[in-house]
Amino acid sequence: MNAAVSISLPSLGVFFLLLIIPAMLFRYMNLRLNRQLVIAFVRMVLQLSLVAVYLEYIFKLDNMAVNIFWILLMVLVANAAILKQSGLSFRRFFVVTYPCYALLAFCILGSFLIVLDAGTLFSARYLIPLAGMIFGNILRTNVVALDRFYSQVNRRDAEYIAYVSMGATHAEAIKPFLREACKAALGPQIASVSTMGLVALPGMMTGQILGGSSPAVAITYQLMIMVAIFLTSSLSTFLSVVVSSRSAFDGYGRIKKEMFLTKDKS
Amino acid sequence: MHTFELKGLCVRKEAKDILQDINLLVRRGDKILIQGPSGSGKSTLLRAVLGFEKCSQGTVVYDGIRVSSSTIRDFRSQCTYIGQSPLSYEGTVLEYVHLPFGFKVNRGRCPGEEDILAILQKLGFASEILTAEYRSLSGGEQQRVTIAQALLLKRDLYLLDEVTSSLDQANIIRVINLFTGSADRTVIAVSHNHEWRGEGMRVFALQNGHLKEEGERA
Numbered sequence: 001m002n003a004a005v006s007i008s009l010p011s012l013g014v015f016f017l018l019l020i021i022p023a024m025l026f027r028y029m030n031l032r033l034n035r036q037l038v039i040a041f042v043r044m045v046l047q048l049s050l051v052a053v054y055l056e057y058i059f060k061l062d063n064m065a066v067n068i069f070w071i072l073l074m075v076l077v078a079n080a081a082i083l084k085q086s087g088l089s090f091r092r093f094f095v096v097t098y099p100c101y102a103l104l105a106f107c108i109l110g111s112f113l114i115v116l117d118a119g120t121l122f123s124a125r126y127l128i129p130l131a132g133m134i135f136g137n138i139l140r141t142n143v144v145a146l147d148r149f150y151s152q153v154n155r156r157d158a159e160y161i162a163y164v165s166m167g168a169t170h171a172e173a174i175k176p177f178l179r180e181a182c183k184a185a186l187g188p189q190i191a192s193v194s195t196m197g198l199v200a201l202p203g204m205m206t207g208q209i210l211g212g213s214s215p216a217v218a219i220t221y222q223l224m225i226m227v228a229i230f231l232t233s234s235l236s237t238f239l240s241v242v243v244s245s246r247s248a249f250d251g252y253g254r255i256k257k258e259m260f261l262t263k264d265k266s
Numbered sequence: 267m268h269t270f271e272l273k274g275l276c277v278r279k280e281a282k283d284i285l286q287d288i289n290l291l292v293r294r295g296d297k298i299l300i301q302g303p304s305g306s307g308k309s310t311l312l313r314a315v316l317g318f319e320k321c322s323q324g325t326v327v328y329d330g331i332r333v334s335s336s337t338i339r340d341f342r343s344q345c346t347y348i349g350q351s352p353l354s355y356e357g358t359v360l361e362y363v364h365l366p367f368g369f370k371v372n373r374g375r376c377p378g379e380e381d382i383l384a385i386l387q388k389l390g391f392a393s394e395i396l397t398a399e400y401r402s403l404s405g406g407e408q409q410r411v412t413i414a415q416a417l418l419l420k421r422d423l424y425l426l427d428e429v430t431s432s433l434d435q436a437n438i439i440r441v442i443n444l445f446t447g448s449a450d451r452t453v454i455a456v457s458h459n460h461e462w463r464g465e466g467m468r469v470f471a472l473q474n475g476h477l478k479e480e481g482e483r484a
Contacts, residue, residue, distance in 0.1 A: 157318075158349040158351065159353050159354070161313065161316065161318050161347060161349070162347060162348070162349060162353055163369075164316075164342060165316060165342055165345060165346055165347035165425075166346070166365070166366035166369060166372070166415075166416075166419065167342075167343055167366060167369045167370075167371040167372050167419070168366075168369045169369070169370060169371075172369050172370070250335070251335025251336070251338070252317040252318065252335055252338055253317070253318070253338075254317070254318055254319075254320065
């Protein structure tokens with residue numbers, strides 16, 4: 001099979017001009033989204049250009065220490081994004097959530113040894129994209145779970161108090177809220193797994209096919225990554241809620257208000 | 267628990283004094299009714315007793331022990347709090363009644379079906395109620411089942427926050443009789459229902475953050 005045909009920059013630029021159509025539609029409908037649209041696409045171009053430059057460099061270097069540092073950095077960015085979008089204070093939760101995510105990242109990457117040999121897995125060309133795919137895909141589930149868990153504990157605090165006053169330990173009292181948060185986060189994920197290939201062609205598989213791999217090879221990689229993503233999503237969802245909740249309550253079982261980002265009142 | 271006391275309890279929220287210098291001595295078997303206008307801090311007082319409201323000043327003492335983060339679990343294990351709205355739960359009434367007995371601290375104390383039925387019958391239910399879906403019950407029925415569940419825990423101190431607000435007259439009387447009928451049971455009830463102002467009740471009024479006793483009714 002041949003590698004993907006390269007796209008010339010001028011033709012890519014012309015392709016970008018098609019974005020004028022949704023921009024005009026937004027303007028016609030008075031959606032006030034054009035500023036966000038421009039910022040989002042400019043950011044995406046800059047970020048992906050930078051990724052192209054540093055991945056090129058990291059792949060060439062192929063040094064284990066650099067790879068591990070890169071993964072730790074990736075986990076840090078994911079952790080910050082999850083906490084910020086869930087309305088939790090990064091400064092206060094980072095100490096407990098970061099070790100948990102980092103440990104999970106290395107365990108999951110280590111589990112790839114079942115299907116890939118060590119030489120292949122630990123080369124930057126495999127390790128970095130696999131880690132990126134996994135941590136890029138757990139953001140949503142973790143944000144949904146944390147957001148749901150803390151909003152419910154705050155809203156239904158009488159229920160939490162009732163459980164504690166019935167004799168429940170902290171872990172027992174948060175269980176109904178944890179169950180609900182995991183259900184809300186992982187239900188849609190299971191639905192997307194079951195429709196995979198029918199509704200949308202998975203990105204990794206498409207990329208590999210365009211890159212010259214046979215569909216059979218591309219599918220085995222896609223199946224492997226789907227298992228890894230689901231494993232990471234479910235474990236990180238559960239762990240992030242449990243671990244963060246240990247810091248979110250004081251010795252009396254009261255939720256600490258200072259652990260949450262104050263919402264802009266405007 | 268033989269005595270429990272609130273000493274100079276103050277709660278301040280959003281720059282507003284909700285409770286000011288609350289002093290209350292409760293002996294085993296006391297039945298206390300706290301009344302006051304909406305927003306006067308009655309529910310906050312019950313939550314403060316259980317340690318769920320941060321007190322700016324004052325302490326809660328039980329049997330000479332000051333309630334702190336290290337003793338709060340022991341103190342709470344002697345109390346039961348019932349709020350004005352019942353818990354949401356999926357399962358039968360029997361499973362719901364068993365819920366607190368699944369917690370580590372209550373394991374091995376699970377009541378038999380006869381005891382459960384006896385309490386439920388005192389609250390006006392027939393035996394078929396045990397197999398009914400808890401969610402299919404009306405709000406008032408769920409509240410009475412929650413009260414039965416709390417009574418089966420056989421704790422020393424009951425903190426009741428408007429537990430009869432969603433009940434009809436006959437059931438209000440049933441519930442009050444259950445809580446006030448036993449000499450050993452210590453009860454602190456917050457309620458708007460005048461039926462609570464019965465014999466042997468110590469009635470307090472909470473107004474502008476201050477708690478004042480109206481005098482024991484004989």
